[in-house]
Amino acid sequence: MTDVTSSKSARRPHHWRRDLIELAALFTAVAVADAIANLIGHQPDGPYLLIASAVALTATAAFHTWWARRHSHAPPPDAEVYAAPAAQADASPDSAATETVLWRMRTTVRDAPGSLAALCTVLAHHRIDILTLQTHPLAEGTVDEFLLRAPASLPAAQLTRAISDAGGSSTWIERADAHDLVDAPTRVLGLATRTALDAAELPLALRQLLGRCTIHSLPAVSITGRATGETAPVEGVLEETVMRLRDPSGGVITVERPYLPFTPTEFARARALVELDARLGPRIPRSEHVLTLPEGNAITVRRADGDDLEAARAMHDRCSEQTLRLRYHGPVRDADRYLEHLLSPRFGRTLAVQTASGRTVALGHLLWDGDETEVALLVEDDWQRRGIGSELLGRLVALAVEAGCESVYAVTQASNTGMVAAMRALSLPLDYQIEEGTLVITARLSSTTVRSLPPYERAER
Numbered sequence: 001m002t003d004v005t006s007s008k009s010a011r012r013p014h015h016w017r018r019d020l021i022e023l024a025a026l027f028t029a030v031a032v033a034d035a036i037a038n039l040i041g042h043q044p045d046g047p048y049l050l051i052a053s054a055v056a057l058t059a060t061a062a063f064h065t066w067w068a069r070r071h072s073h074a075p076p077p078d079a080e081v082y083a084a085p086a087a088q089a090d091a092s093p094d095s096a097a098t099e100t101v102l103w104r105m106r107t108t109v110r111d112a113p114g115s116l117a118a119l120c121t122v123l124a125h126h127r128i129d130i131l132t133l134q135t136h137p138l139a140e141g142t143v144d145e146f147l148l149r150a151p152a153s154l155p156a157a158q159l160t161r162a163i164s165d166a167g168g169s170s171t172w173i174e175r176a177d178a179h180d181l182v183d184a185p186t187r188v189l190g191l192a193t194r195t196a197l198d199a200a201e202l203p204l205a206l207r208q209l210l211g212r213c214t215i216h217s218l219p220a221v222s223i224t225g226r227a228t229g230e231t232a233p234v235e236g237v238l239e240e241t242v243m244r245l246r247d248p249s250g251g252v253i254t255v256e257r258p259y260l261p262f263t264p265t266e267f268a269r270a271r272a273l274v275e276l277d278a279r280l281g282p283r284i285p286r287s288e289h290v291l292t293l294p295e296g297n298a299i300t301v302r303r304a305d306g307d308d309l310e311a312a313r314a315m316h317d318r319c320s321e322q323t324l325r326l327r328y329h330g331p332v333r334d335a336d337r338y339l340e341h342l343l344s345p346r347f348g349r350t351l352a353v354q355t356a357s358g359r360t361v362a363l364g365h366l367l368w369d370g371d372e373t374e375v376a377l378l379v380e381d382d383w384q385r386r387g388i389g390s391e392l393l394g395r396l397v398a399l400a401v402e403a404g405c406e407s408v409y410a411v412t413q414a415s416n417t418g419m420v421a422a423m424r425a426l427s428l429p430l431d432y433q434i435e436e437g438t439l440v441i442t443a444r445l446s447s448t449t450v451r452s453l454p455p456y457e458r459a460e461r
Contacts, residue, residue, distance in 0.1 A: 099152040102131075102176040103159070104211075106145045106260065107168035111137070115167055116144060122166040126159065127151055134184055136263035143263055144168075147180055172260050174212075188269060195277055198284055199249075199345035202277045203368050204403050206255060206270055210243075213257040214370045217346050220251040236274075238267045245271060248278035249346050282306065284345055293386050297355070301395065304352035304363065305343055311352075311360040312339050320381050326416045327378045329438070342367070342376075349399055351392055353383075364392035366399055366408075373405045377419065390422045397426060401445050409442040 109115040116135075123130060129149040136143040150159065160171050182190075191205040203215045218230040232252040237244040243255040243262050253274065255262075288302040304312075313336055316324065324332045342365050343350055353362035362379040375396050377389050400408050412419045414437060423430060423441045431442040 100129075100149050101152045102178075102180065103148045103150055103156070103173055104146070104176040104180060105148055105159070105163070105171065105173040106143060107163050107171040108138075108141045108143050109167055109169075111140075111142050115142070118166045119144065119163060119168060122162045123148065126154060126162060128154070128159075131181065132183060136265045138263065141169075147176060170261075192273060192276055195273055196280055199277060199280075199282055200284065200349045202273065202346070203253070205273055206253070208404070209269060209273065210255060210257065210262070210266055211260075213255050215368070216254045216256075216370055217247060217368070218251050218254060219247075219249075219341070236267065236271050238262055238264070243267060243270060245274045247346065248274065249282070249344060282345065291391065293388070295386070297386075299356075299361075299388065300354045301351055301391070302354070304350040304360075305345055306340065308350075308352055308360065309339055309343055312343065312363060315360050315363070315378075315380055318380055318382075319378070323378070323381055323384075326413055326419075327376065329411065329413070348373075349396075351395055353379075353388055353392065362388050362392060364396050366396045373400050373403075373408045375400070375408045375410050377410075377422070379418075384418065389418060390425050393422045394426065397428075397443065397445065405445060407442055407444045409440055412439050412441070413437060414439045 107119070109119065120130065123146075127150075130146055131149055132147040134145040136145065156173050160173060163171050188209065191209055194201040195205045203217060206215055207213060220230055230252045232244045232246040234246055236246065240261045241256060241258050243266075245253045245255070247253045255270065282305065284303045284305045286303070288300050290298055290300050292298050316335055316339075321332045324335045328335050328338060341347060342363075348365060348367035350366075351364040352360050353364075354360055361383045362377070364378075365374075365376045367374040367376065375393060377392055379389050379392075397408060410419060410423060414434060416439070420439070420441065423443060426443055428443040428445065431444070433440040433442075
């Protein structure tokens, strides 16, 4: 304690005004003492009086020093605060080394005073820190959603049992990460911004908003032109673990989460995102990125949508039947029917490659397929074997990583050596499945870092 106090005193700034005052006091004291000595020294008993005064001053100084050391210089009770952090660090080294993990937990409690307090008491008993808390009122009870920091040694099953004993029911828990530390309003605003910039972001925004769920965009009219009967009311439908919203581009968006019912609050947020998308209409980022091929030709890579439908059909006309068959795995005459679906931002993202004259010579698609993501390529015959397919595939995979996809798959034929070579050039873990001549190649994205988002996409972010 003394060392801490003295070190703090040693660090105090030394002012020249204090030295001047002390020097003036010293000269004044000397002058007064000299005057008194001259006055008393000329008296008959002067020497004895001076000696007696010196003894009295010495005794007074000694008493003052003893009293100050015993009372005045004792550290105040609050001074322990300065040494508390260092003492705690030395006393409990294990506390700093304790590993923690993040959990997202949701449970339903009775809508009664003290229900939430009982849950918090149980969490505190297990040394769990509550980082965020959201409440979702229901007709019967209240759904409480927590973001928790818990000791890594605490099993999820033990935590669930403790919550159940405290009155929680329908408890769901999963591991969280640092992205979940963002508060709900900030996260919703960020998702709204992404949706406003790009219509293809709506399914991804809904998935991030609602957690682990399956999203299907079902069109009102099939590829062959038949009505599918998929409709939903403007206000949407909420049925426990299924949410159905009207797709602004036609049809219905179905969101399924079998392990956890949706709350009215989640339904309202999802419907607000869909309404935002409907008000803004079709839109995609219009940035372009120019590349130079090995032979010196310049090509432009950009996002494509329904406005590129005629240019894509013209490219189909220039492609051979073999090229179209390898791409669409069916009758060549039906190839044009797929384009309107493929170019819609609602079902994924499309990259187009144009020559210096503005002719479209290649298309690359990243398609949302429920929980999975498909990649597909089509390169005009005269432009094959020039690295365009590999360039498109690398950019599509970068977009998939940016969207949070764990894997992408490509469906082709075993004889399509160009697609196989492009997938292998990604340097990612690959899985191969062959059934009746159809080859499915799946690339796992979470285990290996691929190149960052292309500059023309990064600028839009």
